[in-house]
């Protein structure tokens with residue numbers, strides 16, 4: 366287990382638990398904190414795979430602790446460490462501020478165009494709605510950001526979750542900030558920086574594919590540049 370407290374060096378500490386068939390990594394963390402080491406810090410909230418706040422790196426791969434059964438991890442000693450690419454707060458707890466900043470960088474809040482009616486619904490059968498269906502269930506866990514090598518290489522790169530969110534907005538006919546967002550997305554540090562390694566897609570616990578969203582944004586941008594919107 367990765368341990369770190371401000372002012373002290375990083376270290377790895379070993380704990381022993383006796384997991385049952387359904388014991389999750391989160392169950393083990395709670396047991397360790399309650400029975401062995403009350404100083405161990407980790408984050409969780411819903412415990413049922415809804416909030417994503419228990420995201421950690423287990424055996425080198427981003428996973429949500431509450432949905433990861435120890436019995437499915439191969440029976441060897443586990444390594445548990447905090448997400449990559451986020452500032453550490455303590456032990457397994459990271460500061461998610463960079464995640465919010467990345468969303469802010471692409472203008473991730475919906476803003477209706479000035480001429481939009483007060484209430485304008487898009488049918489769930491509409492083509493634009495169906496196209497973003499696979500991209501709207503992001504829970505903000507940050508696992509994709511942790512797995513993304515480009516986030517590590519360029520701190521101005523918005524990262525996979527923010528680009529995925531940008532895709533859902535650029536495909537929304539009610540959105541009023543699409544043009545301003547294109548200037549961000551087409552800058553040197555956004556769409557052009559993704560290398561398509563798909564690590565984000567591989568680890569997303571919700572089955573989203575930020576990689577596909579980025580490809581779709583690039584296709585939309587190409588059509589736009591060619592005047593075929």
Ligand code: SF4
Pocket residue numbers: 417502503504505506507508509510525526529565568569570571572573575
């Ligand atoms: S896209 Fe997936 S991995 Fe990334 S923050 Fe959203 S839910 Fe988590």
